[in-house]
Amino acid sequence: MRISFPHMGNLSIALETVFRELGAQVVVPPPVSEATVKTGTGYAPVDCCLPFKIVLGTIAQALDSGADTFIMLGGNGPCRFGYFGHLAAAILRDRGYVFSTVILEGENISREVSILRREFGASRRSALRALWLGWLKLKALDEIERILHQVRPVKGMPGIASAVYRQGVQKIKAARAPEEIRRVTDAVGHCFLNCKPVTGDGIRIGLVGDIYMLLEPYVNYGLEECLESMGITTHRSIYISDWVAQHLWPHKNRRYLNNMLALARPYLSSVVGGHGLDTVANTIHYAQTGYDGVIHILPLTCMPEIVAQSILPKVTTDYDIPVLSLVLDEHSSHTGVLSRLEAFVDILHSRRRLINCQRRGKAKKRSFC
Structure with a gap:
């Protein structure tokens, strides 16, 4: 059994460690690249989101490199992520690929992990390690x-x-x-x-949106590095270890979900799949904690993020925080994204100068009185 898995930020490093420690042969797919996108786009239905096309391209590249088993997370709810593994397997088998899939989802995760452990001949103790x-x-x-x-912004x-x-x-x-x-x-x-980290009056931008678009630098055109090279402090609303913890420990997921629902009311009162609720809640959180702006990153045709995008203009008005939505697909370009980032940063700097002038004017008025 030669196992492989998709990239999503640094998740593949942890997965490679787990399977190598279990004694499996691991085929790490090539980093996400233009070739990955081209392969996935060529195989996928045209209206599928960019993350699916990249996952599909990654699986194809891993199979071409010798993998015969692919590990993929599943799920349920309105987001199509839960169907990625099933749909990708059907598409690639139609194209002649022969391989096995292991879909880790819901209550089946423990059972599938136990099956894999026995397949590798690993003891329960070594599996836990x-x-x-x-x-x-x-x-x-x-x-x-x-x-x-x-x-990095220093x-x-x-x-x-x-x-x-x-x-x-x-x-x-x-x-x-x-x-x-x-x-x-x-x-x-x-x-x-x-x-020393950037503090004081530096511009701060919160990053919200689809988890794959936030975590995979190739897909978001290295957005964080671009902003930080301009001296902007960024804060991403989710990290992969937080996401894994929420899915492994139900009590953490319930607490997190309750916090998100409390923040998002009255704009959104239920889960809409994916990270749509998180996008609205975290935008409000950034506004409440004094951030200068928010960047919302989403793939074209992503239903949960489209729901959130339709709500954000109201949040912008009510909380007086600028929001830039970047809707990306395989036709987007680094130049186009960079131009929009530079324009947004210019707006935030101008807005900060205006606010500072207004504050100084009020202070002078009070001192004169």
Whole structure:
């Protein structure tokens, strides 16, 4: 059995660790690229969203590289993500590919994991160790990425910070023990010690939207790095370890869902699939915590995010926070996205100057009186 899985941010690093520790042969698909998009777009129905086309292209590339089993998460609800694995398998088998699929969804996750463990001949103890090591890597990768987003906007730091982060990712990927993961994480933090995070009056932008579009840099054209190279501090509303924790531990998911529903009322009072509810709730959260603007990233034809997009103009008016919606598909370009980002940043700087002038004017008026 030669196992593979799709990319979504750094998730593939944790999955590779888990399956290698279990004794499986792992075929890591190539990083998402133009070839991936071209393959997926050629195979997929035209009205499918960009994340599905990329997942489909990734599976095809992995099978071409020798994989014979593909692991995919499933789900239910209005978002089509739950059908990605099933639909991709049907399309590729129609094109002559021969392979097995393992869809991890809902109450079937424990059963499927147990079947895989027995298939690899791994004991329950070794399986738990493999899962724990993968989880620690996922947490460590998110930890150093959070530090990166605080440090990279500092003048003169974008290139250095990105290089340190990439080195940290590779060392965490190669780590074989929990203490080694901790040492690497601490070392990356130490490298950034001499650089104070951006504070005070710097422009801050919150990032919301579809999880795949937020986490996969190739798909969003390296949006975070682009903004931070302009000196903008960004905050992403979701990290992969948070998302995994919410799906593995139901009590965390309930608490998170209740928080999102409380924030989103009265604009949205129920789950609409995907991260539509999260988009509305987190936009309000960013407005309440003083962010200068929000960027909403969504794939074309994504129903949950389209619902959220229709609500955001009202949130913008009520909370006085600018929102830029980037609707992306395989026809989008880096130049087009960069132009819109630069224009949005210019608007936020102008708005900040106007607000500061108004505040100074009021202060002078009070002192004169």
